[in-house]
Amino acid sequence: MSARSRRPFTEDQIIRLLASRFATADALIEMGIGDDAAVFRSAGVRQRWVVTTDMLVENVDFRRDWVRADEIGHKSLAANLSDLAAMGALPRFCTVALALPPGIEKNWVMSFFRGLAALGRRHDTAVVGGDLSASPSGILICITALGAATKRGILYRSGGMPGDLLCVTGTLGKAAAGLKLLFAGTRRSRKRWESLALAALRTPEPRCAAGIWLARSGLVRCMMDLSDGLSADVPRLCRASGTGAEIYAWCLPVFRECAERGWDPYSLALHGGEDFELLFAVRPQKLEVLKQRYPRGLPPLTVVGALTERGGVRIVKTPGSRPEPLPLEGFDHFRHPGDCATRQARLPIPAHRGAARRIRHLAADTFGRIPAV
């Protein structure tokens, strides 16, 4: 850090910096950063605006010593774009509210916005406004993203029917493996699988193109993104659709490489959060045509289960075996209200350790490295 970057800076200075950095010629934006609010117009009456918001809290959702500022910027926006992708909406605008603790460097803030803007540019998402505030401790980030969609091109969590096949994009458990690497002290690695896992956690790629394609295909009944893990998110889709589900363990697109460290890929795939892949349901009769039409270059699709008339979510370990209840072990901020660890601290004990296991809380000494909580 240069001496220059350590100078105190004012709210207005940052706002002007952001206003110049995010100046846009987008014809839909009539006012971006710099006024009381942002204004954007509708391109036509058939258009829908989709809005989503997501808050990230230091030492709950990220640790500054584990993730760089630009990666946090990327990830904050990625979480929102993933929500838009899950609706089939094209990302368009976002607002960014940031509360900063004392002593934070201007460079940190600019680096945060650089990472955010880089992802935004790749997805045509303009920052149209925001708020800056002081925080007594820890960085707070709240992003609201707006996406455009046509009425018919939007997919909800509801709409799934018994018999539909449950599918996911990409690989599951990769971000959870990255998190376990960080906990094991590996912040950088030359091993390809380890660096992929760390990148999946730090700079997840929202599935915007896949989400929009799936929503517009007319072949998918309902969709959501996997932010808290299959075991937490499948029940949400089921609740919205009024169904139950069975998950076929042997079908899961797990991240096998992590077994090298003695970790159970299936447990990470089921219970690890922050994969930001898409979960959706499709009629069995439509699966073939979906696979045929699905564009190359988009993340692979895998059938991982089926919706059922019977409520509850069960797991089928091998073809033909009896379905067993799926333990709920995804991330829930409030399941342990007395506990205020990092989200990272809530990775469950691997599933093979038996049915009586509970969510593991890391020992207090793990937090020795957390700065100034």
Place this chain on the structure above:
Amino acid sequence: MSARSRRPFTEDQIIRLLASRFATADALIEMGIGDDAAVFRSAGVRQRWVVTTDMLVENVDFRRDWVRADEIGHKSLAANLSDLAAMGALPRFCTVALALPPGIEKNWVMSFFRGLAALGRRHDTAVVGGDLSASPSGILICITALGAATKRGILYRSGGMPGDLLCVTGTLGKAAAGLKLLFAGTRRSRKRWESLALAALRTPEPRCAAGIWLARSGLVRCMMDLSDGLSADVPRLCRASGTGAEIYAWCLPVFRECAERGWDPYSLALHGGEDFELLFAVRPQKLEVLKQRYPRGLPPLTVVGALTERGGVRIVKTPGSRPEPLPLEGFDHFRHPGDCATRQARLPIPAHRGAARRIRHLAADTFGRIPAV
């Protein structure tokens, strides 16, 4: 608090509670709470959506021992609606992100949303989504509000011209007086002016109707809301409009009653934040017709100065006296980055104490009452 309200609650439980509480039959909302994102449609192509976001941080923007949960809910939304009012936009929807520290009561959360929803109902503002998260310490609130306007019915900060008269709605310094009462240990009062001041701070009334009327009147050139005090906000309007300004001290609609406690009403009017009144510029030739047409029942309008060709903001103490530079003493979260007090802690020393004064930082012992920072 009953034993029942102390039970742990899950994120999904709260979301379902909110979804049922904020269920709406609004034809423009196609999906509110409960999915990955909210969807609302445009009623027509001439319509504009206005979006604003505001973050409130415990012990920076509010203290839980000074303001009730429902009042915090009210105020969080009010700050956003005030921004929409300043654009002339009709509030329509909002998203609410909330991060909660360990041990927070479910009752607190529900009371927060009750206060927020009550204000929202009065202004036809639906909560269409949000996010819930854990916080290591202190409550964090981030609201994004969306308003509707027509292209011609929007007022920006820019557009003011030299010679335009600067006007404000309502009384200035009332919220600052309320804050000084809290600092003085007065949390409740039977005196009318004291209870008005406390209410102005705790449950400010956003000037939505006035803002929309002024924007649609075609008589106003530019507008913003007064959230950080005249001395901080007038320079912002000037910067956007490319002008300077003179403030006529003797014209200010001050809150005279506070002199009873020995406080300078002019200092509070100039430098006190959170009034959430409107500041706007009007051509001198249009002032009379504006006053004639301005509806009864809306907060009174007062001319408080004029825009000037010469840059900078000056204050004119008595008619005909020489303009003096206006010290910048509104609230800025980052003016003292090493300091992490409450916003409340930044009230300036009264203006009459001379030109060399600096923003006062309260002694550390003032924070003895702050819970768990």
